[in-house]
Amino acid sequence: MQKVTKDILISKAAGLLDSQTVTRVLGWKRGEFYDDVTPAVFHSREELENGFVFDDFCGANLSKYLIKETAKDDGKILVFLKPCDTYSFNQLLTERRFPRDKVYALGVGCEGMLDSRKIRAVSESVISVRDLGNSVEVETLYDGILTLDRQTLLPDRCQRCKSKKHVAFDELIATDGKILDSNRFDEVEKLEKMTADERYRFWQEQLSRCIRCNACRDVCPACTCEKCVFDNPDSGVANKACANEFEEKMFHIVRAFHVVGRCTDCGECSRVCPQNIPLHLLNRKFIKDINTFYGTYQAGETVGSRAPLVDYNPDDAEPSEVLTGGTHHV
Amino acid sequence: MPITEYKPLIVAFCCNWCSYAGADLAGNNRLQYPADVKIIRVPCSCRVNPTFILRAFQKGADGVIICGCHPGDCHYTSGNYYTRRRMTLLFSMLDFLGIERERTRLEWVSAAEGTKFAATMNDFVKTVASLGENKRLEDLRCKK
Ligand code: SF4
Ligand code: SF4
Ligand code: FES
Numbered sequence: 001m002q003k004v005t006k007d008i009l010i011s012k013a014a015g016l017l018d019s020q021t022v023t024r025v026l027g028w029k030r031g032e033f034y035d036d037v038t039p040a041v042f043h044s045r046e047e048l049e050n051g052f053v054f055d056d057f058c059g060a061n062l063s064k065y066l067i068k069e070t071a072k073d074d075g076k077i078l079v080f081l082k083p084c085d086t087y088s089f090n091q092l093l094t095e096r097r098f099p100r101d102k103v104y105a106l107g108v109g110c111e112g113m114l115d116s117r118k119i120r121a122v123s124e125s126v127i128s129v130r131d132l133g134n135s136v137e138v139e140t141l142y143d144g145i146l147t148l149d150r151q152t153l154l155p156d157r158c159q160r161c162k163s164k165k166h167v168a169f170d171e172l173i174a175t176d177g178k179i180l181d182s183n184r185f186d187e188v189e190k191l192e193k194m195t196a197d198e199r200y201r202f203w204q205e206q207l208s209r210c211i212r213c214n215a216c217r218d219v220c221p222a223c224t225c226e227k228c229v230f231d232n233p234d235s236g237v238a239n240k241a242c243a244n245e246f247e248e249k250m251f252h253i254v255r256a257f258h259v260v261g262r263c264t265d266c267g268e269c270s271r272v273c274p275q276n277i278p279l280h281l282l283n284r285k286f287i288k289d290i291n292t293f294y295g296t297y298q299a300g301e302t303v304g305s306r307a308p309l310v311d312y313n314p315d316d317a318e319p320s321e322v323l324t325g326g327t328h329h330v
Numbered sequence: 331m332p333i334t335e336y337k338p339l340i341v342a343f344c345c346n347w348c349s350y351a352g353a354d355l356a357g358n359n360r361l362q363y364p365a366d367v368k369i370i371r372v373p374c375s376c377r378v379n380p381t382f383i384l385r386a387f388q389k390g391a392d393g394v395i396i397c398g399c400h401p402g403d404c405h406y407t408s409g410n411y412y413t414r415r416r417m418t419l420l421f422s423m424l425d426f427l428g429i430e431r432e433r434t435r436l437e438w439v440s441a442a443e444g445t446k447f448a449a450t451m452n453d454f455v456k457t458v459a460s461l462g463e464n465k466r467l468e469d470l471r472c473k474k
Pocket of ligand 1: 219220221222223259262263264265266267268269270280283
């Protein structure tokens with residue numbers, strides 16, 4: 001299987017535009033720097049050739065944009081979806097957030113995206129990055145040309161990728177991948193083994209850095225309410241000036257709780273956080289608990305599945321049976 | 331300043347159909363439980379969303395307890411089953427953030443269980459009292 005390249009995707013998309021199968025294309029657009037790729041809509045072959053990119057920085061999950069984009073036009077829109085994006089796509093369909101028949105989903109293969117924070121940790125003066133398969137060639141201004149191991153530059157979400165399988169697509173430009181067993185709960189387990197005091201200090205240090213920019217909420221494909229609790233001026237979570245223990249926890253518990261059973265573990269929240277807060281650990285804690293208490297459940301694996309919080313079993317355990325301070329009895 | 335015994339402030343969300351009636355029965359039977367338990371009546375235990383609990387802590391509660399009908403007896407048939415899942419996950423998350431596990435509790439109290447209501451509250455107050463003041467979910471802006 002040949003590697004998915006920008007040119008293959010452009011010619012595919014342009015072909016579908018020409019045949020009027022789709023009226024526009026939702027993809028990624030080159031930015032000013034090597035790593036600031038942004039989601040964008042393209043209407044013609046020229047626009048695609050001028051701006052479209054597909055490289056190691058196309059981490060942005062495009063599925064959430066379909067909500068607004070499908071409403072703009074009667075025609076179909078083409079969207080590129082990496083394996084993990086297809087879970088969000090399905091979850092949005094489950095929640096009836098956009099009409100399926102207005103979308104042409106093109107599944108693209110993925111070997112993991114790169115984390116620009118990890119690249120910057122190696123050199124501050126990166127000009128460009130070239131993918132050589134197992135390694136990455138990084139051209140810098142002051143540190144020369146570096147060849148780095150690709151695996152070490154992957155973000156956590158790709159190092160612990162849950163699935164290379166596309167669970168939704170109209171057409172696939174990739175080999176059909178598999179669901180992976182990637183130890184994605186090991187960090188959660190490490191925290192669970194700590195004492196309550198240690199956990200408290202860990203989270204206090206992490207969450208107190210939050211600047212309440214709401215990027216984690218805005219990017220999340222599970223956060224699609226038109227009116228959000230956090231937009232309420234009385235919510236009392238936007239008042240960083242008198243920050244203390246409560247404010248951060250309120251925001252983060254509520255954010256994570258609102259996506260319980262709907263979070264597909266796509267990792268977008270952690271990717272966009274300018275403060276590098278490991279938000280995925282909060283989501284994964286919920287996912288792990290659901291798996292333990294209510295049976296394994298993967299949001300977005302199928303369309304129409306019932307989220308664990310809108311379901312029950314009369315024999316579910318009581319909180320007092322399964323939770324003690326620090327450890328679970330199960 | 332006189333040394334006063336520390337008395338925790340407890341917020342108890344009680345569903346209208348069972349636990350609130352249970353509290354009433356406890357009162358009618360003159361069963362003793364601390365006056366620092368503030369009862370908030372809700373139509374069903376599943377009316378309590380996580381924000382209520384967090385807000386209670388924010389406004390000064392040291393412990394929060396949710397009481398509802400026994401599983402199978404919810405006035406709305408299944409409300410308390412949802413409550414149970416939600417609270418299990420929420421309590422687990424609070425614990426994950428290092429907030430004392432014993433500050434939150436879920437208990438089923440029927441309209442006939444006045445004695446259980448009083449006993450539950452006495453026990454919960456004792457547990458929370460031993461933890462001391464809620465510091466990990468306090469909001470300085472709300473301190474009197
Ligand atoms: S909470 Fe984070 S990982 Fe989960 S769906 Fe939203 S952005 Fe993705
Ligand atoms: S993206 Fe990061 S800094 Fe911004 S609100 Fe979310 S956690 Fe806070
Ligand atoms: S009415 Fe009591 S728990 Fe639902």
